[in-house]
Amino acid sequence: MAQKCTDCGKELSFWSRLFPSDRKLCPGCKNARREKIKQYVSKLNEFGTDRYLTPQEERELAALQQSLGLSDEDLKEAKRTLANLRQLTKNFDLARYEEKLRQVGEDGYLEPEEEAELNTLKEELDLTDEEIAPTCGQLVRLKRLTAIKNGQLPVLAADILLKKGELCHFEVSCDLVEERSRTRYIGGSQGVSFRIAKGVYYRVGGFKGERVVDTYKQVTDSGTLYITNKRVVFAGTKKNVTYPLHKIVNFIKYQDAVQFQKENEARPKYFLVKEQDSIDEIGLILARLVS
Numbered sequence: 001m002a003q004k005c006t007d008c009g010k011e012l013s014f015w016s017r018l019f020p021s022d023r024k025l026c027p028g029c030k031n032a033r034r035e036k037i038k039q040y041v042s043k044l045n046e047f048g049t050d051r052y053l054t055p056q057e058e059r060e061l062a063a064l065q066q067s068l069g070l071s072d073e074d075l076k077e078a079k080r081t082l083a084n085l086r087q088l089t090k091n092f093d094l095a096r097y098e099e100k101l102r103q104v105g106e107d108g109y110l111e112p113e114e115e116a117e118l119n120t121l122k123e124e125l126d127l128t129d130e131e132i133a134p135t136c137g138q139l140v141r142l143k144r145l146t147a148i149k150n151g152q153l154p155v156l157a158a159d160i161l162l163k164k165g166e167l168c169h170f171e172v173s174c175d176l177v178e179e180r181s182r183t184r185y186i187g188g189s190q191g192v193s194f195r196i197a198k199g200v201y202y203r204v205g206g207f208k209g210e211r212v213v214d215t216y217k218q219v220t221d222s223g224t225l226y227i228t229n230k231r232v233v234f235a236g237t238k239k240n241v242t243y244p245l246h247k248i249v250n251f252i253k254y255q256d257a258v259q260f261q262k263e264n265e266a267r268p269k270y271f272l273v274k275e276q277d278s279i280d281e282i283g284l285i286l287a288r289l290v291s
């Protein structure tokens with residue numbers, strides 16, 4: 001049975017029939033197709049020189065494929081390049097979105113108009129929720145800080161016993177760091193043996209020397225720090241520490257820790273906060289509660 005070229009209808013030679021492929025083409029049509037593929041690839045490379053594919057370029061490529069009558073199978077290799085270019089484009093768009101988020105969040109807050117700007121950009125760039133998921137933590141944080149700033153404190157179901165009318169607004173896991181002191185003596189000697197000889201007095205006991213007190217800081221417990229509308233509570237595995245809000249005279253924030261100073265506190269306590277972002281939130285909530 002004679003087989004025909006699917007493009008021009010010419011009868012195929014014995015040899016071309018031996019090699020089965022999706023499409024049976026005569027040598028002339030095969031060449032013509034190859035030229036068309038080249039044309040498509042050259043357009044694709046032209047669009048790809050800036051490593052970014054605009055929606056307009058996407059449309060032009062689709063139209064070109066159509067007008068050249070090329071199948072996806074014909075463009076198998078070109079489509080891999082296209083997929084690559086789309087990925088580069090997506091990465092660039094995501095970086096733009098992240099930069100915008102960084103910009104609007106620079107002051108720590110996300111105002112409604114800033115949020116609208118972000119959403120507009122997301123739509124413009126055709127980004128899905130899934131694609132921007134890695135930035136969600138930052139977004140949520142900004143929204144939370146903004147809400148606190150505007151006086152809307154979150155209310156959590158805390159696993160500490162709350163008093164009547166007490167609301168828990170914050171919790172974070174942390175380590176308790178306390179100042180410790182160690183007393184030592186310098187210049188002293190103990191248990192020194194004396195040669196018992198004529199003319200040498202034996203002195204009983206060691207000589208203690210000068211008393212020196214070293215203070216140092218040490219992690220003494222780990223647990224959870226809670227802020228309620230009445231107090232700051234640290235619930236640790238070994239001990240609890242409470243600061244009634246009205247007794248806190250100062251709040252000090254360090255790079256990785258916070259300190260609540262109350263009147264007549266003998267030894268300062270520090271709370272090492274593992275989630276860096278929480279430190280700002282603690283300060284904001286406290287400021288809100290005591291004002």
Ligand SMILES: [Zn+2]
Pocket residue numbers: 005006007008009010025026027028029030
């Ligand atoms: Zn043909």
